Amino acid sequence: xxxxxxxxxxxxxxxxxxxxxxxxxxxxxxxxxxxxxxxxxxxxxxxxxxxxxxxxxxxxxxxxxxxxxxxxxxxxxxxxxxxxxxxxxxxxxxxxxxxxxxxxxxxxxxxxxxxxxxxxxxxxxxxxxxxxxxxxxxxxxxxxxxxxxxxxxxxxxxxxxxxxxxxxxxxxxxxxxxxxxxxxxxxxxxxxxx
Amino acid sequence: xxxxxxxxxxxxxxxxxxxxxxxxxxxxxxxxxxxxxxxxxxxxxxxxxxxxxxxxxxxxxxxxxxxxxxxxxxxxxxxxxxxxxxxxxxxxxxxxxxxxxxxxxxxxxxxxxxxxxxxxxxxxxxxxxxxxxxxxxxxxxxxxxxxxxxxxxxxxxxxxxxxxxxxxxxxxxx
Numbered sequence: 001x002x003x004x005x006x007x008x009x010x011x012x013x014x015x016x017x018x019x020x021x022x023x024x025x026x027x028x029x030x031x032x033x034x035x036x037x038x039x040x041x042x043x044x045x046x047x048x049x050x051x052x053x054x055x056x057x058x059x060x061x062x063x064x065x066x067x068x069x070x071x072x073x074x075x076x077x078x079x080x081x082x083x084x085x086x087x088x089x090x091x092x093x094x095x096x097x098x099x100x101x102x103x104x105x106x107x108x109x110x111x112x113x114x115x116x117x118x119x120x121x122x123x124x125x126x127x128x129x130x131x132x133x134x135x136x137x138x139x140x141x142x143x144x145x146x147x148x149x150x151x152x153x154x155x156x157x158x159x160x161x162x163x164x165x166x167x168x169x170x171x172x173x174x175x176x177x178x179x180x181x182x183x184x185x186x187x188x189x190x191x192x193x194x
Numbered sequence: 195x196x197x198x199x200x201x202x203x204x205x206x207x208x209x210x211x212x213x214x215x216x217x218x219x220x221x222x223x224x225x226x227x228x229x230x231x232x233x234x235x236x237x238x239x240x241x242x243x244x245x246x247x248x249x250x251x252x253x254x255x256x257x258x259x260x261x262x263x264x265x266x267x268x269x270x271x272x273x274x275x276x277x278x279x280x281x282x283x284x285x286x287x288x289x290x291x292x293x294x295x296x297x298x299x300x301x302x303x304x305x306x307x308x309x310x311x312x313x314x315x316x317x318x319x320x321x322x323x324x325x326x327x328x329x330x331x332x333x334x335x336x337x338x339x340x341x342x343x344x345x346x347x348x349x350x351x352x353x354x355x356x357x358x359x360x361x362x363x364x365x366x367x368x
Contacts, residue, residue, distance in 0.1 A: 006201070006207075007206075013231050013233070035353065042245060042248065044248050063353060090259060094232070183350060184350070187343075
C-alpha cells in the first residue's frame with residue numbers, strides 16, 4: 001500500500017495467483033476490454049513466444065475521487081508454470097490482496113493444490129499470515145462439462161474462511177464479482193493500518 | 195498486509211526538490227521514484243507520452259528479478275544499480291534503501307558519469323529521507339472521511355456492475 005498525502009492518492013496491489021492456464025490473464029484481459037478507458041491503464045503482458053506469461057501481466061484501475069481520496073489498484077498476474085516459480089514470489093512482493101484462480105478441470109487438481117501451497121509458503125516468507133490476508137478464491141471454468149464439484153475443489157485446497165466466487169472468466173462471468181470483493185477487502189485492511 | 199508506505203506532504207516536497215535537482219544536473223529527460231512493489235511515487239522532468247505507471251511497475255520488477263539473480267550467484271546483497279543502454283535513450287536504476295528505487299531516463303548524448311555521480315548523491319539523500327520517514331509513519335493520523343465506505347460501494351457499483359455477466363449468475367459463498 002502506498003499513500004501520497006499531497007495528492008490524496010492511495011495505491012493498492014492485487015495479485016492474481018494460480019496454476020498455469022487457470023485463467024489469470026483472461027481475468028485481466030476481460031477487465032481491460034470491458035472497463036472504460038478513463039478507469040484503466042493499458043495492459044502490459046510479458047509473454048513468451050508461445051503466448052504464456054513469463055513474468056507478469058499488469059493493469060491499473062482507477063475509481064476516480066471518493067470523499068477526497070483517489071484509490072488506484074495495480075492488478076498483476078503471476079506466471080503459472082512451475083519453472084517460473086521464482087518470478088511468482090517477486091510479483092507477490094508488496095501485494096495487499098490476492099485473487100486465487102482455481103481451475104475446475106479434474107486433471108488440474110494437483111496443479112491447483114501446488115499453486116495454493118506455493119502461495120501460502122511465499123506469503124509466510126514475507127511474514128504474512130495467509131489465514132488473515134485478503135484472498136478471494138475464484139473457481140474458474142465452471143462451464144466445463146467435467147468440472148469438479150465445488151465441495152471437492154474447496155476440500156482440495158482447504159479454502160474455507162476465504163470469500164469464494166464461481167466464474168467463467170473467458171465469458172466475463174464472475175470477473176467483476178471477484179475483483180469487487182478483492183478491492184473491498186484490501187481497502188478494509190488498508191484502513192486498519194492508517 | 196505488508197507495511198504501508200505513507201508519504202506526508204513535507205516529504206513529497208523534499209522528494210520533488212531532490213528529483214528536480216537530479217533531473218537538472220544530469221540533463222535527464224525525466225527521473226522518477228517508485229517503491230519496490232511497483233507503485234510510482236513521484237516523477238519530475240518531461241515525461242511526454244510515456245506511461246509512467248507501467249514503467250514504474252516494470253522497473254520494480256526488473257530490480258526484483260536482478261536481486262534474485264544476485265542471490266542465485268551468491269551475492270549477499272541485491273545489486274544496487276542497473277544500467278540499460280539503448281540507441282536513443284538509456285535508463286539508470288538505483289536502489290534507495292530497501293524499499294524504493296530511483297530511475298533516470300536520459301538521451302545517449304548525456305554522459306553516464308554525470309548520471310552516476312548525481313544519482314548516487316540523490317540516492318543518499320533519499321535514503322536519509324526514507325529513514326526519517328519510518329519514524330514519521332507511526333504518527334500519521336487517520337485520513338478516511340466519514341461515509342467513505344458507502345461512497346466506495348457506489349463507485350464499485352458504477353465501475354463493476356453485475357450486469358456485465360453474459361450468462362448465469364456467479365454464486366458468491368463464504
